[in-house]
Amino acid sequence: MEYTHKPVLLDECIGALRIRPEGVYVDGTLGRAGHSREIAKRLTTGRLICIDRDSAAIEAAGERLAPWMDRVRLVHSNFSELGSVLEEDADGMLFDLGVSSPQLDDPERGFSYMHDAPLDMRMDRSAPLTAREVVNSWSLEELRRILYDFGEERYAPAIARAIAKRREQRPIETTLELVEVIKSAMPPAALREKQHPAKRSFQAVRIAVNGELDALPPMLRAAADKLRPGGRLAVITFHSLEDRIVKRTLRELAQGCTCPPSFPVCVCGKKPLVRLDKPVTPSAAEVAENPRARSARLRTAEKLDKLDI
Template sequence: MAENFHHISVLPEETIRGLITDPDGVYIDATLGGAGHSRRIADRLSENGRLIGIDQDDAAIEAARERLLRHPAAPRVDIVRANFSELSHVLSELGVERVQGVLFDLGVSSHQLDTAERGFSYMQDAPLDMRMDRRAKLSAYEVVNTYVEDELIRIFYKYGEERWSKRIAEFIAAAREKAPIETTGELVDIISRAVPKGARQKGGHPAKRVFQAVRIEVNDELGILDASFRQAVDALMPGGRIAVITFHSLEDRQAKETLKELAQGCTCPKDIPVCICGKKPEVKLLGKAIKPTPEEIEANPRAKSAKLRIAEKLP
């Protein structure tokens, strides 16, 4: 299974260098995937260090378990199938109070995109699914076939920043009146007919933004970020770090805004001579967002839009 799970970790050296401050610490990879980042974390741990890997995807859990079981640090590795929004609960179940670092590598994995039957890709025909956790009830099929037209317009525009949201939703509504939309191929065909010819000739694949929007809706990808980042910061010991890798502007905006708010101190009006709000900064931001080098992008084109943000917990 592990051999079939292909995913190239983005910004690997920059991430590990920014995340690990104490090899004796406890570290969380909140998006375990194929264990690319986790193996690098494990490489840096001492015999006292500990790694906790979390993922909601059963295929990722199986592949990561195979890969990490062969690592010398395997006895000090815990692998948990859960959504990272349950981070606090996972730590409580493991009896862990504080950690030295938490990593979030957001978005869809290469394995999920490349496995046709998962239904994430607009480049391969497959059943409409897009569930990162295949135990979940909501799938792309339900979104595409049961959401009212206005709701489709909303998610296409909000999560996909799709300028043709209204027209695409109208075409989907008309198509599903005749028969349910069953596959990614059918959806791609409807989107391609809805987007005017001139718009199809620029800006990449016409289905890219809608597929992103549906995937985000199915997995509530943006809705869980703020609370999850705050849980991670709460779990950090002073000097511990949170590292967040994003792949599109919506994720990055959420990461940037949450970390910026956590780094902000007093919010009292400037004309008040003494602070009465009592707000203290919880973290300090460590520089600006880090982007992949041209060499990394050439080796892994999917890294092109990636950004890494790191913050450190204050005393």
């Protein structure tokens, strides 16, 4: 079957990367290889390094990128290891954050609150920590914290208490068992909201399992360091938590001198590494075609040449 998946903000990403046929590019979140295919098509003597922590994505990419494998290198790794994965500086990097469509669409992975499956949620299936362990072993206080911090769930205390009470009787083993516990702790009005009542809690557990937010600042700093002058960085976020972290970290990378205004001359020596572009969101047409794109935001930046600073 012909592969037809179109990734979020595809045209905007390709435009932002300003791909040169002889350049070196990185797709730090390979997923279904939709972005990678479009990058690889535009290369001649250039190369594309594709990274993903999910071995299933790496395996599937061999087929999806088959026509261009002479210019592609697949790496099973976490983008947090970017500094050690890259052997040379790159002309462009792309990171499409969060859970991928294949992970959501495969019920057995345990990411979805719509299908019954074992509580897993690991992006890297060789990692030791699962959602089952988080839900059944983490303290009441830790559960409350991640529901607040990672899910922005206003009913976090009640949901955490309901989980703790339920697991005293028997472990919570599956996704739909967890959904029922979450729903039991929420008032009727919350259950009638358009958003699924378990969405925020599932997001929180998934982020905790995969350490998604902690990896972002060091990844972005490593990316800025490993870009050549004029190199382009593109990052797609899907929820406010990760977008705030990306926004804050990129602003830090774009900031120059941090000396107090009262200092007559700079003594900190800090120079900006990147110049930021205006963020981009999906068009109404793209959201209509792909509802998962609704919350996406693309942030881009360009590596500065030290001679221009």
